[in-house]
Amino acid sequence: MIRFEQVSVSYDGAAHPALAGVDLTVPEGELCLLVGPSGVGKSTLLGTVSGLVPHFTGGTLRGRVTVDGRDTRTHRPRELADVVGTVGQDPLAHFVTDTVEDELAYGMESLGIPPATMRRRVEETLDLLGLAGLRDRPITTLSGGQRQRVAIGSVLTAHPKVLVLDEPTSALDPAAAEEVLAVLQRLVHDLGTTVLLAEHRLERVVQYADQVILLPGPGAAPVAGAPAEVMAASPVHPPVVALGRLAGWSPLPLSVRDARRKAAPLRERLAPAVPPARQDVPPGDGEPAASVSGLGVRHGHTVALHDVELSVRAGETVALMGRNGAGKSTLLRTLVGMHEPARGTVRVGGVAPHRTRPRDLLRHVGLVPQDPRDLLYADTVAAECAAADRDADAAPGTCRALVSTLLPDVPDTTHPRDLSEGQRLALALAVVLTARPPLILLDEPTRGLDYAAKARLVEVLRDLAGQGHAIVLATHDVELAAELAHRVVIIAEGEIVADGPAEDVVVSSPAFAPQVAKILAPQPWLTVTQVRDALREEAS
Template sequence: MIRFENVSVSYDGAEHAALSGIDLTVPEGELCLLVGPSGVGKSTLLGTVSGLVPHFTGGTLRGRVTVAGRDTRTHRPRELADVVGTVGQDPLAHFVTDTVEDELAYGMESLGVPPATMRRRVEETLDLLGLAGLRDRPIATLSGGQRQRVAIGSVLTAHPKVLVLDEPTSALDPAAAEEVLAVLQRLVHDLGTTVLLAEHRLERVVQYADQVILLPGPGAAPVVGDPTEIMAVSPVHPPVVALGRIAGWSPPPLSVRDARRKAASLRERLAPLTPPVPKAVAMTKDAASVTGLSVRHDRVPALRDVELSVRAGETVALMGRNGAGKSTLLRTLVGMHVPDRGAVRVGGVEPRRTSPRELLRHVGLVPQEPRDLLYADTVAAECAAADHDAQAAPGTCRALVSGLLPDVADDTHPRDLSEGQRLALALAVVLTARPPLLLLDEPTRGLDYAAKARLVEILRGLAGQGHAIVLATHDVELAAELAHRVVILAEGEVVADGPTAEVVVSSPAFAPQVAKVLAPQPWLTVPQVRDALEGA
């Protein structure tokens, strides 16, 4: 269905080719998973399938890419629209209408689908993706995860032969991610749709893949094969594979079910050992306090009577399904929403009554959309502006960027970075001011496992220095690794608030892979298991 023949892509001024020597085939009716570290060209490879590369993004494409027999060099994206459906990393860039139902219908209108067929397909897609309750909602009022599902749905309604998806579950809660992956499997198995997707959260998807394409590094030739074979050697792999490597399981398991079948001996080795207890937060000073907080968006309740306090040095993970109110709570803490009722204080001040320059001394927010914070033409200019605004020593922001993104050059334009790289740059910009309270909205979206590990170390260091951190995240592995407490929101209300180990282990939806494999033992992460075995 998709054929790459000695494909290379390069951009003017770039030190290395974005892709080099790609020669492979994606068969019809298979789910093919594209993996590799951030910045190795996964999004570029996907773009060559839809014709966005080079017709829209520019650059030089050498070699040949054919989709259902059509050469993407001679067919522009609109001439491939009936064959290829594409969902990029940024759902907002995908939308052309105002409401959910209109967006689902728009692509079919462009293709001239009969009205009766359009109506039936819209209803089918609303049900498939759990969007029926949102059909009349303005897209601007949706959460990031809800927008992601609408973007996927708008592509599905056209019934393309090939689906190209870039980080399709990155903004979805675990349950919504499972729903989307179930839909993709149904399309592959029942309708013969070919699915090519790139994803960093491999724990969600690798067990469903028929084939894996590994891009090991910039310009390196891909490694293609069975998921088990590739995961045995891949530098990026889910926690269950890392656990299998520690335990010496061969071949490595790809799912929790496979791992549990092999885990009896590992449980025996771990039985006399105990996981390390997270260091208690010594400080008692509140970095933020929320009392009886209620917030509405138009007439829709977003938060209801929320009570929350965050101490200096404490890391709190906000979790819950898409639309539960996590982002609204973070934005209220920086004064972007006016409470209907209740009180909000950050560092002793009320955010809505405090000037932005003064508020920067108390709190910093890294939003879901990093482009909201980035406006300069180069990474170096962004860093220089961040140092100036924060009155920090020159080079402070650049050092943070290097810690998160070791290979990004100073003269790189932020728009040329991947979604994960832009997020890391925005994080560095906010961290430059070293705010006592740091708010992060989906901070691992688009980050590979290595970048996530670097982020964890930076955030741990900040918490150790007394900074309070609040993460709104669907990444259960991040919460298990980093958070002292987990707060779960549902329909704008706090339904759970307690130590991480207690909250996530008691919830099948929010338990990390290691906890599921080794239950009922209280292990949460691969580093916990590794350190315990090495010290035994």
């Protein structure tokens, strides 16, 4: 269905091609997973299938990409719309109408499909994706999972043979991600749709893939094959694969269920050991880094937060978890003064954020938002770093050193818009961390990050917590919470429904339990690192 013939893509001024030596085939009716470190060209490869590369992105495409026999060099995206449906990382950026039903119909109107056919296809798509009860809902009122299903539906009504998705679950809570993946499986199994998707959170999707394509690094030819074979050698792999490698399981399991079937001997070896206690948080002296009491926040007539009580001490890392739309981001934005409380009190470093000038508030708290572009204004990475050093009164080179720690290979001359989603996030994080505020807030900090970049982020945040910085992060990444958080706070419908030590809260919630906890239950292990350390001690 999709054929790449010696494909390479180069951009003017780039040190190396964004893609090189791509020569492979994606068969009809398969779910093909595209993996690789941040910035290796996954989004570029997806763009060559839809025709966005090079027709809209520029650059030079060499070789040949054909989709159902159509050459994407000679067919612009509009001329491929009936064959290829594309869903990007941010569905909201692609919506052009106000309601679900209108959005499903819009693409067909653009293609000139007769009204009777449009009506029938809208009804079919509503049923296929479980959206019939939402047909009249404004898109702005939908949850993340619902929006993603609408985005998929808006391209499915054109009956494309190929569906291309870029990070389809990166912004979704675990339940919403399962919802979207179930839809993709149904499209592949029941309708024979070819699905090509790029995803960093492999723990969610790798077990559903028919084929995995690994982009190892800049200039390196891709490796394609059966998921277990590629994962055995891949530098990016989910915890279940890391645990399988550690335990010497063959073939490598790709799902929790398969791993549990092999895990009995490992559980026996680990039975005498006890996971190490999480590093204690130093006792707080005086006022906490942040305190919230009886907090209520409204967005118009909607209650976003209700009667929230939360205190965060210096040196403590707190993970906020919950469904999309539960109120996590609202709480973070309230802590930086972007929302005024309808009731209750908020104190950060002894001041009320909504009554404090932003420049003064920078000395107390910094927020890395979900969309890092909100913080980036300069023309190059070097200029962003220099501005961050000046704003924070930091020594020149402070911000650049942080960028190098998180993403070692980003050139100074690169424009932030040319960075991948994960690279932009790392740059925005470095900008905020340059000021070293006592309270650091992060909204979905691992969105777009590969496992290596996430591991570096964990080390940076651990170091900051060890120096006494309080960290609050809103995340759907259960593996990050298990690795990093002292406490986990679960929010539902604007209220806190659980607040306690990470090892207690995440294990007691099937939706938020990490893979290792599910595989080794009832033993209280959370991470591959804990298991590796225990096995080393056993061997010594």
